[in-house]
Amino acid sequence: MSDNLFLKQNSIATQLINFVFSIYCVIAVVITIGQIAIEYKHTQQAVEDELKINQQIFEPVLSAGVWNLDKEQVSNTLNGMLAIPIVMGVKIEQKGKVFTGIGSIKSKTGELLKFNEQGQTIPLKGADFTNVFSYQFPINYVFRGKSREVGIATLYSNSSVIIERVQFGVILIIINAIIKTVALWYLFVWVGNKLLIKPLMRLVHAIETVDFDELDEFKINLDNKKENELTIIENTFSEMLKNLADARIEIIKSHLLLEDKVKERTKGLLAAKNEAELANKAKSDFLSRISHELNTPLNAIVGGSQVLQCNMTQDDSDNSILLKHINTAGLHLSMLVKDIMDFVYSNKDEFEVNWQECNLNDIIISSIVMVQPFTREQNITIDYEQQTHTVYADPGRIRQILVNLLNNAIKYNKKDGFIAVYTSVNIEGEVEIHIKDSGIGIDSADQELIFEPFLRLDYAKDNCIEGIGIGLSLVKSLVDRMQATVHVNSKINIGSTFTISFKAKKDL
Amino acid sequence: MTNKRAIPFFISFFFCSFCYAQTSKNQEPISIIINDWSSQIVLAHITGNILNSVGYKTKYSFTTINEQWGSLSQGIDHVQVEVWEGTMSTMFERVIKSGNVLDAGSHQATTREEWWYPTYVEQLCPGLPDWRALKKCSALFSNDGSNTGRYVAGPWEKPEAARIRALGLDFNIDTVKKANDLWLELKNAVKQNKAIVLFNWSPNWVEAVYEGKFVEFPEYHIDCEIDPKWGVNPDFHYDCGNPKNGYLKKAVWTGLKDKWPCAFEIIKNISFDNQSISSLAATVDFKKLSHNEAAKQWVNQNKSIWHKWIPKTCKVGKILHER
Numbered sequence: 001m002s003d004n005l006f007l008k009q010n011s012i013a014t015q016l017i018n019f020v021f022s023i024y025c026v027i028a029v030v031i032t033i034g035q036i037a038i039e040y041k042h043t044q045q046a047v048e049d050e051l052k053i054n055q056q057i058f059e060p061v062l063s064a065g066v067w068n069l070d071k072e073q074v075s076n077t078l079n080g081m082l083a084i085p086i087v088m089g090v091k092i093e094q095k096g097k098v099f100t101g102i103g104s105i106k107s108k109t110g111e112l113l114k115f116n117e118q119g120q121t122i123p124l125k126g127a128d129f130t131n132v133f134s135y136q137f138p139i140n141y142v143f144r145g146k147s148r149e150v151g152i153a154t155l156y157s158n159s160s161v162i163i164e165r166v167q168f169g170v171i172l173i174i175i176n177a178i179i180k181t182v183a184l185w186y187l188f189v190w191v192g193n194k195l196l197i198k199p200l201m202r203l204v205h206a207i208e209t210v211d212f213d214e215l216d217e218f219k220i221n222l223d224n225k226k227e228n229e230l231t232i233i234e235n236t237f238s239e240m241l242k243n244l245a246d247a248r249i250e251i252i253k254s255h256l257l258l259e260d261k262v263k264e265r266t267k268g269l270l271a272a273k274n275e276a277e278l279a280n281k282a283k284s285d286f287l288s289r290i291s292h293e294l295n296t297p298l299n300a301i302v303g304g305s306q307v308l309q310c311n312m313t314q315d316d317s318d319n320s321i322l323l324k325h326i327n328t329a330g331l332h333l334s335m336l337v338k339d340i341m342d343f344v345y346s347n348k349d350e351f352e353v354n355w356q357e358c359n360l361n362d363i364i365i366s367s368i369v370m371v372q373p374f375t376r377e378q379n380i381t382i383d384y385e386q387q388t389h390t391v392y393a394d395p396g397r398i399r400q401i402l403v404n405l406l407n408n409a410i411k412y413n414k415k416d417g418f419i420a421v422y423t424s425v426n427i428e429g430e431v432e433i434h435i436k437d438s439g440i441g442i443d444s445a446d447q448e449l450i451f452e453p454f455l456r457l458d459y460a461k462d463n464c465i466e467g468i469g470i471g472l473s474l475v476k477s478l479v480d481r482m483q484a485t486v487h488v489n490s491k492i493n494i495g496s497t498f499t500i501s502f503k504a505k506k507d508l
Numbered sequence: 509m510t511n512k513r514a515i516p517f518f519i520s521f522f523f524c525s526f527c528y529a530q531t532s533k534n535q536e537p538i539s540i541i542i543n544d545w546s547s548q549i550v551l552a553h554i555t556g557n558i559l560n561s562v563g564y565k566t567k568y569s570f571t572t573i574n575e576q577w578g579s580l581s582q583g584i585d586h587v588q589v590e591v592w593e594g595t596m597s598t599m600f601e602r603v604i605k606s607g608n609v610l611d612a613g614s615h616q617a618t619t620r621e622e623w624w625y626p627t628y629v630e631q632l633c634p635g636l637p638d639w640r641a642l643k644k645c646s647a648l649f650s651n652d653g654s655n656t657g658r659y660v661a662g663p664w665e666k667p668e669a670a671r672i673r674a675l676g677l678d679f680n681i682d683t684v685k686k687a688n689d690l691w692l693e694l695k696n697a698v699k700q701n702k703a704i705v706l707f708n709w710s711p712n713w714v715e716a717v718y719e720g721k722f723v724e725f726p727e728y729h730i731d732c733e734i735d736p737k738w739g740v741n742p743d744f745h746y747d748c749g750n751p752k753n754g755y756l757k758k759a760v761w762t763g764l765k766d767k768w769p770c771a772f773e774i775i776k777n778i779s780f781d782n783q784s785i786s787s788l789a790a791t792v793d794f795k796k797l798s799h800n801e802a803a804k805q806w807v808n809q810n811k812s813i814w815h816k817w818i819p820k821t822c823k824v825g826k827i828l829h830e831r
Contacts, residue, residue: 067578068599069606143579144569150582 725749
């Protein structure tokens with residue numbers, strides 16, 4: 001079915017016409033049935049009146065026959081009555097008994113009877129008429145100047161007589177109704193088509209074919225000769241399109257203006273970005289250079305102080321202590337420099353990951369051993385339940401990450417606190433390492449900031465905890481390089497748990 | 509004291525009221541039909557007098573012979589003392605069959621109703637009384653000089669036209685309004701010695717005063733009335749005469765037998781012969797006595813006859829207790 005046909009068949013006008021016409025049809029059918037019923041009733045009344053007229057015509061003849069009990073004369077009269085088309089039968093009763101009759105009659109019990117040749121009544125089987133009605137009149141005979149009832153005549157007719165009479169009238173009524181209905185239908189369709197369907201179809205077609213690139217030239221012509229709702233729609237829609245065209249021009253202008261501004265802003269941002277990148281590169285280069293420059297004398301200081309310590313005698317105990325401090329400070333400074341160098345290196349493009357299957361158990365044990373010297377001062381215990389998980393990553397970097405996290409867990413732990421290290425596999429199949437401590441915890445507002453470089457929390461500053469704020473930044477950089485993730489779960493004064501999740505080899 | 513007197517009074521009043529009611533019921537008159545010929549009227553009065561003599565009330569109701577059957581069937585009238593076979597057999601048999609009227613027996617008299625002529629006409633029209641003679645000399649009976657004869661019919665319905673047609677007679681029917689007109693026509697014709705053929709019957713006073721004969725038509729047979737092939741003309745009914753030696757019966761309303769059983773028995777027993785009937789008719793039509801006078805004369809003079817007609821159970825004074 002084409003769209004036009006579909007629209008035409010389902011349009012409001014068609015629905016309106018169908019609805020109104022359906023109502024009309026129902027009303028027309030009811031009125032026609034009513035007319036037929038009235039016609040039938042009138043005809044029945046006319047038939048009954050005709051039966052009454054028969055009383056005036058036949059009563060004098062009948063009365064003489066019935067008075068003389070002359071069945072032959074009565075039968076002849078009844079034959080004459082039966083010749084009248086509306087009369088189906090006649091019954092003459094005398095003193096409650098049937099005197100004679102003719103044609104089809106009804107008994108007192110309602111049974112249909114027919115007179116045989118001997119004038120006796122016999123049941124009428126398979127009667128071809130129903131709805132029998134009758135007209136009854138007394139037969140009076142004037143004897144010695146006095147009217148005397150000598151019998152009762154009953155004339156029978158039936159609906160078939162009426163139907164026969166009304167059928168022509170009924171046919172005319174039905175033809176009249178059909179002609180009216182068909183004419184009205186065509187009138188409905190014609191008027192509906194002219195006033196509604198065609199203008200609406202034009203409107204729909206116009207709406208469907210609106211060219212937004214040529215709104216200025218677009219016009220709707222519904223060809224309405226009189227002002228009505230459709231002309232209002234036509235004018236309003238045309239006005240709306242005109243406004244739309246103006247608005248569209250404004251939008252295009254605004255778009256062009258905005259585009260220029262975006263280009264300008266993008267240009268400024270690119271310049272700023274370049275500047276920032278240059279500054280960052282300069283910073284990295286500076287840190288790299290300074291670290292490298294610092295590392296050489298620091299190696300000399302640490303190495304020299306260790307040699308001197310080895311050559312020290314017991315008498316030089318004071319110097320020995322001094323050398324020890326020098327050595328310790330040198331080592332600490334060396335580690336700081338190393339961290340800075342690693343952090344800078346980890347953010348460089350040339351950073352390489354040494355991918356291999358790593359036995360986490362060995363790495364964790366070695367990491368714990370490395371930080372154990374720092375646990376004694378705080379009397380902190382490290383618990384580790386050994387498990388045999390492997391991950392595909394860089395074992396050195398994992399160890400570097402674990403040492404950093406363990407150092408933080410020690411530094412921010414309470415005295416006599418504990419650290420728990422354990423591994424697990426999450427529901428996505430990733431191997432996870434958890435470092436849990438009983439430390440001071442991290443405020444939820446700070447949990448997103450702790451991985452920023454050179455950022456130190458107030459607690460660390462207030463309690464003179466050593467560090468320059470690149471430990472967790474380094475951890476984050478290394479974790480990212482190995483396509484792993486790190487996140488923290490912490491509560492103030494209860495402790496923190498850092499979790500590193502390694503992807504399976506197949507997902508890398 | 510007052511109460512003691514009132515009780516017998518009320519008992520008497522109640523009893524008398526009951527008696528009156530019974531008497532009123534039994535004193536309903538028996539309606540005897542009278543027609544328009546003398547013998548029938550006189551016989552009706554004789555019957556009335558006899559019934560009166562045993563305590564019945566009677567009344568005489570005039571009706572035509574056509575209407576009398578309806579009045580008898582309806583119980584409006586109760587007794588008809590002359591039922592002539594020739595004129596009334598069809599209707600009589602019909603009402604008997606209906607059960608509304610009872611046959612109360614026959615008189616001794618036999619009857620005939622037919623075309624009749626004075627004897628001198630035989631000289632004018634040779635061949636009479638054979639009906640075929642009428643075919644030859646119909647002009648003789650004409651009243652207007654034409655060849656078509658004139659038949660003077662009585663005021664009673666008879667199939668004369670059918671007979672004239674069936675037998676091929678050239679006659680017109682001139683119907684008189686009453687029986688007396690027949691005798692006036694006869695009297696005038698006899699006076700002028702003119703040919704006349706008229707309706708007459710026997711028994712009748714006429715036969716005692718005028719000499720004459722009935723025309724002999726083909727013998728009556730029931731098939732003559734119902735089968736056109738029967739008789740001399742295969743195309744028409746009634747190509748025959750009226751029955752000869754017909755009966756003269758009495759008819760009563762069916763209810764009379766139960767309502768006035770004694771009267772029914774009396775009527776059954778009443779019987780007149782031809783001579784008596786002719787004589788009674790002549791008393792009225794010729795001697796010019798009234799019907800009632802003629803009846804009373806006969807009753808007074810023939811007590812031995814009519815007393816025999818009264819059953820022993822129907823004695824004067826007992827009749828009121830029959831019902």
